[in-house]
Amino acid sequence: MDTQTHLLQIGPLPPGLEQLLQTQYRLHPLWKEADRAGFLAEHAGQFAGGVTMSRHGCSADIFASLKGGVVACFGVGYDGIDLNAAAQYDVQVSTTPNVLNDCVADCAFGLILATARQLVAADRHVQAGRWASQAFPLASRVSGKRLGIVGLGRIGAAIARRSSGFDMDVRYYGRHPQAEVAYGYEPDLHALARWADFLVVACRGGADTRHLISGSVLEALGPQGFLVNIARGSVIDEDALVEAIAKNRIAGAGLDVYAQEPQVPPGLLNNDRVVALPHIAASTRETRAAMEQLVADNLHSFFTTGRIITPPG
Template sequence: MKIPLLQTSALSPALDAALADAYDVHRLWEQDDTAAYLARHGARIEAIATSAPVGASAELIAALPALRVISCRGVGLDKIDLQAARERGIAVSGTFGVLTDCVADLAFGLMIDVARRISAADRFVRDGRWQREKFALTRRISGKRLGIVGLGQIGRAIALRAGGFGMRVRYTGRKPVDGVDYGFEPDVVALAYWADFLVVSVSGGPQTRHLIGASVLDALGAEGFLINIARGTVVDQAALVAALSARTIAGAGLDVLEGEPDVPGELLVLDNVVLTPHMASGTRETRQAMEALLLENLQAFFRTGKLVTPAL
């Protein structure tokens, strides 16, 4: 008999089909009354397949007394109640490693775009303004100072790319990272004061909520740029909108927002911010690798009791 698995949302046609082929899949997002559905079927469910934007709440975990494993497509696990899983001894995996390069690539894309104003220049040409006025001078990337908030796998990949641009790199985090030559700055405000570009690359969740607030943005200053490819909750969005509007920072490149996909109207009218729709891992190659790893984690757990890329 197939193992009963709860799928929290549609993932992709290929992954949905692969899950259905290997497991007895219960498609939670299709149910009109999820509480009633879980009351009927929850006692049998041994696994959850989910994604980072959906996660698995404490309430959902509590409704599944036989749950043994949660396999997530994504690396941001802030919407999975890890404490609830830990208390129950439930294994949790993310698709760590396979999306690192694409997220780091987009971080640099945003950095180049907002500093060189590529999107703004495109609008300038399309609006017919090139024929009657000059485009304003922009800012260079090469040789500048890059501060990275969170030197995990993605942060290190961003730092590696910075070497190709001759940038100086410092970072901050809970503690220094062994085996790296970049300078460690224990205080994020001090890092922002030093940096020309500040890239946010930390996990979301209560511990990092509004880590980048008004004091950090003030320290970054009128010549500094903020890049966020982490989670929208890490940045105090009201403070950021105020800083961008007042030009107390030079600009921002944002792949994530608080309350996404809703976008504050104040951001939409600013020309010193580049906005992308949480697409950092959204390449065909990376998404295929993430989905293969979600399946591999489930298969490994039920075969050996161990995950390939465990979070717990």
């Protein structure tokens, strides 16, 4: 690969990915430019492509400055990437699907167990030395319960498969039923929430799903129901969730993602009924290495064959 191929680095990257790409390309850190618009205008057409992360996205002005080429995204989410602008300026976009499915699904089930069985609160109880003088309260069983999945894509399907080990009944909500799966399809999200003991959000982000989990959906989930989100923070109306937690309208929540990361609504902190993770569902050494390699593979494929390997979707 031509080591002089120039790529725009749209935001900070994981150190391993940045080191890997620097062996093959010349990266320019766009986020360090004080006058981003001026830089893009001055250097329009000089970069063969770009590299970003789901959290950074990629806006129309960047695609316009590339006018052909490729943008490789580290991450499966692409709601922050302007795909219409990518098509307009003939820029191919890649993401890193599949390689993170298992770890994200593992984390979803970890949150199911942690919220229902109050594992984090129980640990605090022991660590604080309270066990000797105060019994820990009863929690909720997971095995045999009803699991509702919002979005039965690759990750949602991996979550559903794991539920078989817990003898759970599974139903899912999505844009349309999937003929090839045996799980029950529920076309009404509120009905799914009323039915479910655990409502797991695994759909894509973006305008179409913004605040899909509304106050009325949380009301339908009810005081015995648990919410788990490993998708995108924007899918949940966080104000409604804070209110539902404060007023005991749901049993608890396990969250890995938030609307304004790394900011977490104060009403979701310091509450034993909320397990809050710092967006780590895919953060294992094995998955990180596979995602980094897939970014590199997509770029290599584009520059050698003219086509990326894993487009969004």
